[in-house]
Amino acid sequence: xxxxxxxxxxxxxxxxxxxxxxxxxxxxxxxxxxxxxxxxxxxxxxxxxxxxxxxxxxxxxxxxxxxxxxxxxxxxxxxxxxxxxxxxxxxxxxxxxxxxxxxxxxxxxxxxxxxxxxxxxxxxxxxxxxxxxxxxxxxxxxxxxxxxxxxxxxxxxxxxxxxxxxxxxxxxxxxxxxxxxxxxxxxxxxxxxxxxxxxxxxxxxxxxxxxxxxxxxxxxxxxxxxxxxxxxxxxxxxxxxxxxxxxxxxxxxxxxxxxxxxxxxxxxxxxxxxxxxxxxxxxxxxxxxxxxxxxxxxxxxxxxxxxxxxxxxxxxxxxxxxxxxxxxxxxxxxxxxxxxxxxxxxxxxxxxxxxxxxxxxxxxxxxxxxxxxxxxxxxxxxxxxxxxxxxxxxxxxxxxxxxxxxxxxxxxxxxxxxxxxxxxxxxxxxxxxxxxxxxxxxxxxxxxxxxxxxxxxxxxxxxxxxxxxxxxxxxxxxxxxxxxxxxxxxxxxxxxxxxxxx
Amino acid sequence: xxxxxxxxxxxxxxxxxxxxxxxxxxxxxxxxxxxxxxxxxxxxxxxxxxxxxxxxxxxxxxxxxxxxxxxxxxxxxxxxxxxxxxxxxxxxxxxxxxx
Numbered sequence: 197x198x199x200x201x202x203x204x205x206x207x208x209x210x211x212x213x214x215x216x217x218x219x220x221x222x223x224x225x226x227x228x229x230x231x232x233x234x235x236x237x238x239x240x241x242x243x244x245x246x247x248x249x250x251x252x253x254x255x256x257x258x259x260x261x262x263x264x265x266x267x268x269x270x271x272x273x274x275x276x277x278x279x280x281x282x283x284x285x286x287x288x289x290x291x292x293x294x295x296x297x298x299x300x301x302x303x304x305x306x307x308x309x310x311x312x313x314x315x316x317x318x319x320x321x322x323x324x325x326x327x328x329x330x331x332x333x334x335x336x337x338x339x340x341x342x343x344x345x346x347x348x349x350x351x352x353x354x355x356x357x358x359x360x361x362x363x364x365x366x367x368x369x370x371x372x373x374x375x376x377x378x379x380x381x382x383x384x385x386x387x388x389x390x391x392x393x394x395x396x397x398x399x400x401x402x403x404x405x406x407x408x409x410x411x412x413x414x415x416x417x418x419x420x421x422x423x424x425x426x427x428x429x430x431x432x433x434x435x436x437x438x439x440x441x442x443x444x445x446x447x448x449x450x451x452x453x454x455x456x457x458x459x460x461x462x463x464x465x466x467x468x469x470x471x472x473x474x475x476x477x478x479x480x481x482x483x484x485x486x487x488x489x490x491x492x493x494x495x496x497x498x499x500x501x502x503x504x505x506x507x508x509x510x511x512x513x514x515x516x517x518x519x520x521x522x523x524x525x526x527x528x529x530x531x532x533x534x535x536x537x538x539x540x541x542x543x544x545x546x547x548x549x550x551x552x553x554x555x556x557x558x559x560x561x562x563x564x565x566x567x568x569x570x571x572x573x574x575x576x577x578x579x580x581x582x583x584x585x586x587x588x589x590x591x592x593x594x595x596x597x598x599x600x601x602x603x604x605x606x607x608x609x610x611x612x613x614x615x616x617x618x619x620x621x622x623x624x625x626x627x628x629x630x631x632x633x634x635x636x637x638x639x640x641x642x643x644x645x646x647x648x649x650x651x652x653x654x655x656x657x658x659x660x661x662x663x664x665x666x667x668x669x670x671x672x673x674x675x676x677x678x679x680x681x682x683x684x685x686x687x688x689x690x691x692x693x694x695x696x697x698x
Numbered sequence: 699x700x701x702x703x704x705x706x707x708x709x710x711x712x713x714x715x716x717x718x719x720x721x722x723x724x725x726x727x728x729x730x731x732x733x734x735x736x737x738x739x740x741x742x743x744x745x746x747x748x749x750x751x752x753x754x755x756x757x758x759x760x761x762x763x764x765x766x767x768x769x770x771x772x773x774x775x776x777x778x779x780x781x782x783x784x785x786x787x788x789x790x791x792x793x794x795x796x797x
Contacts, residue, residue: 299774392754406753433768435760436753505737516714523715525787530780532790533717539789544717556716560707560726561733563714577740579750584743586751618729619736635754661755 200225201362205271205419208365212259212270219259219270223252223314226272230316230363232695238338239348239358241277242284243317248272251314258312268422269312274364276355277318278325279305279410280399284315288401289323289333289351292522292529292550302399303434304368304410304427311426316364319354323552324519325375325403327351328621329614332554337611340383342651342690344697346608349379355413356383361693366423367413372403373507374604374628376411377640381603381654384642384686386420386671387413391661392635393438395424396431404514405436407507407632415687417641417671421445424664440662448665452672455489459657459670460596464500465627470605473646477653478602481643484677485670493596497588500630502581507629508622509565509578516562519555522547557618585633589660598666599658601627603640607651631658639667641675642686652686702731 200222203211211217227245234240255270264270280286280298287293301309308315322332330338330353338353340346341361348357355367356379369376371389380387388411395410402408412423424445431437461482466475486492524530524546525539533545551559565574592599604624614621631638636658643655655674659666679685704727711718718726772785781788 296778299770299777393757432762436755436757438755499743502740502743505739508733509737509740520715524780525789526775527778528780536790538791538794540715541717541794542790544712544715547715548717548719551716556718556722557726557729559714559716560710561730563710564702564706564730564734565737567710567713573741574734574737576750577744578737579752580744580748581740582751582754583748586754619733633754 201229203365204416205268205365205414205422206416208271209267213264219252219255219314220249222270223248223272223316226316226364233361233693234363236339236344236693236695236697237341237357237361237363238336239319239354239361239363240274240317241287241320241335241354244284247283248314248316255312255314265310265312266426268426270314271366272314272316272364273308274316274319274355274358274367275305276352276367276369277321278370278401279368280401281305281315281318284318286318286401288325289321289335290550290552290555291334292546294529296528298399300399303396303431305399307427308368313366313426319352319358319367321354322351323555324401324515325351325370325372326515326554326558328374328378328624330354331611331615332552334552339611340608341693342384343608346610346651347382349382349608351375352379352413356380356385356387359413359415360385360687360690365414366419368427369411369413370400371409371411371632372407373511373625373632376413377628377638377654377656378604378625380413380640382608382652384652384690385413385415386417386639386641387411388420388424388639388664388667389631389637390424390428390664391438391637393436394442394637394664395427396434396437398431398433402518404511405518406514407511409632415685417668417675418446418449421449421668438662443665445665445668448668449672452669452676454485454670454673457490457598457670458493458596459485459490460493460495460592460599462500462599462601463494463496464498465601469626470602471607471646471648473648474602474605474607474653476647477643477645478655481655481674481678482600484681485674488673488677495592495596495599497592497630499581499584499588500626503585503630503633504623504626506578506581506585507625507633508561509574510582512558512562513565513575514562516559516566519559522550554618582633585630589630589634589636593660598670601656603627603654603656607646607649607653627656636661637664637667639671641671642678644678644686645689702727702734
């Protein structure tokens with residue numbers, strides 16, 4: 197067969213079903229690709245070929261017996277290191293969890309195993325998912341397959357780079373303020389943040405519990421949908437998991453039709469502060485949808501001006517609480533101060549040594565926002581802004597079916613460029629954060645390349661809570677329109693990685 | 699302007715149980731001042747008549763029968779502990795000499 201790593205998950209599933217290839221062949225091809233290029237890209241923190249090949253052999257045996265576990269049985273997948281796994285270490289990108297082995301699998305991991313997918317390894321991320329560039333990983337940054345001197349986005353830069361570099365057809369991600377969607381935008385791939393509670397978070401190392409959501413990462417909208425269908429659903433282990441039946445997202449892509457669809461353009465995210473090439477590709481995509489029968493309507497959501505500020509109070513507050521569990525007692529690193537000390541001194545020395553700068557910054561900010569005398573002014577006010585953002589979305593969705601914006605203000609920046617200015621990096625989350633504050637689903641898919649730098653640009657769609665299928669409808673339709681315009685996929689234009697430059 | 703001093707940050711680091719170095723405290727004091735000046739803008743629109751939202755999707759408490767669920771064994775729970783005695787986590791002294 198032609199290069200198996202270039203095929204989509206849907207194509208691989210078809211080739212496996214027809215017997216044209218085997219999971220062992222497909223898995224080995226991806227392991228070879230990882231061995232060839234991941235020294236340059238550094239998408240993976242951990243790969244264990246034997247574990248992957250054993251899972252692939254088991255899949256081939258099921259296929260041979262005529263009892264595949266599902267359509268994607270035998271298709272490889274990369275797993276963001278925020279999700280705990282029993283057969284591979286789970287670090288969440290932090291030194292404090294270096295080498296830690298979980299005694300249980302996260303539910304999304306259990307679901308992909310039950311569906312027969314083959315885990316390839318754990319992907320790099322900003323430490324505890326705090327960051328937009330993957331430079332805050334304690335294990336070194338991931339590099340953008342489009343330009344190895346640039347960031348791959350974050351926090352899920354590893355998962356996005358893995359699919360963009362053809363190291364995996366699918367990956368799992370987590371999105372607290374854009375960590376699935378922004379890396380998709382930056383790397384020319386597709387990522388979806390489902391409705392809050394749509395996918396179980398059991399076994400996802402928590403960052404901010406009222407914002408976190410697990411979701412799919414892939415190169416096409418259909419592949420993202422196929423993975424979404426595998427991981428969605430109620431889980432009694434996660435008390436915030438929604439009890440409801442979900443329609444097939446893959447069906448929504450296959451039946452995509454935007455005739456009469458009302459698309460609201462968020463005026464606050466269409467102009468100042470956005471790179472010209474990002475806006476140009478955004479408006480072109482809207483024109484394509486309009487020509488296909490969609491109605492484009494400008495919509496104003498005035499409270500978005502305060503969303504980043506509210507987010508950077510709520511997230512640090514919740515993170516400072518969630519990360520209290522890293523206490524040097526039950527798991528992870530323990531550092532004893534010189535000459536010994538009390539348990540609290542051991543804890544403080546451990547957390548000083550085990551957490552990176554961004555994690556410390558956010559814990560201190562969160563502790564401040566929650567401290568006596570400041571709670572109402574900061575955390576309390578941020579929660580009120582959250583209500584305003586939700587009201588703006590409710591009002592907007594009364595008149596439109598989906599909302600649209602560029603996924604992020606700029607294309608990929610150079611490694612190191614924003615490291616000394618945390619506020620600048622945080623402002624880059626302006627377009628993705630509102631969905632997390634409101635719990636609504638969002639997708640980012642490639643809209644083209646920016647003229648000024650030739651780097652990928654994503655377009656984002658948002659839908660009301662529980663209406664994830666609308667994202668796959670509009671995303672699937674736009675992807676097909678763009679593919680016929682380009683004569684292929686955006687990733688056909690990415691430089692061929694050959695490996696060995698680092 | 700916020701009233702954040704190095705002493706504030708030192709106090710917060712104590713509450714958060716992070717043994718920050720002096721240079722980290724100095725650096726964070728400046729950063730925290732800038733950050734708080736920006737995030738404080740939330741109070742411009744967060745008027746008392748707006749209710750607070752803690753959770754994006756309204757949910758009710760989830761109850762279950764009071765029976766032993768799907769839990770770890772002692773061995774599993776201790777497997778990754780920095781120190782244990784076979785049945786319990788081991789830590790150093792809880793109280794200092796002056797306490």
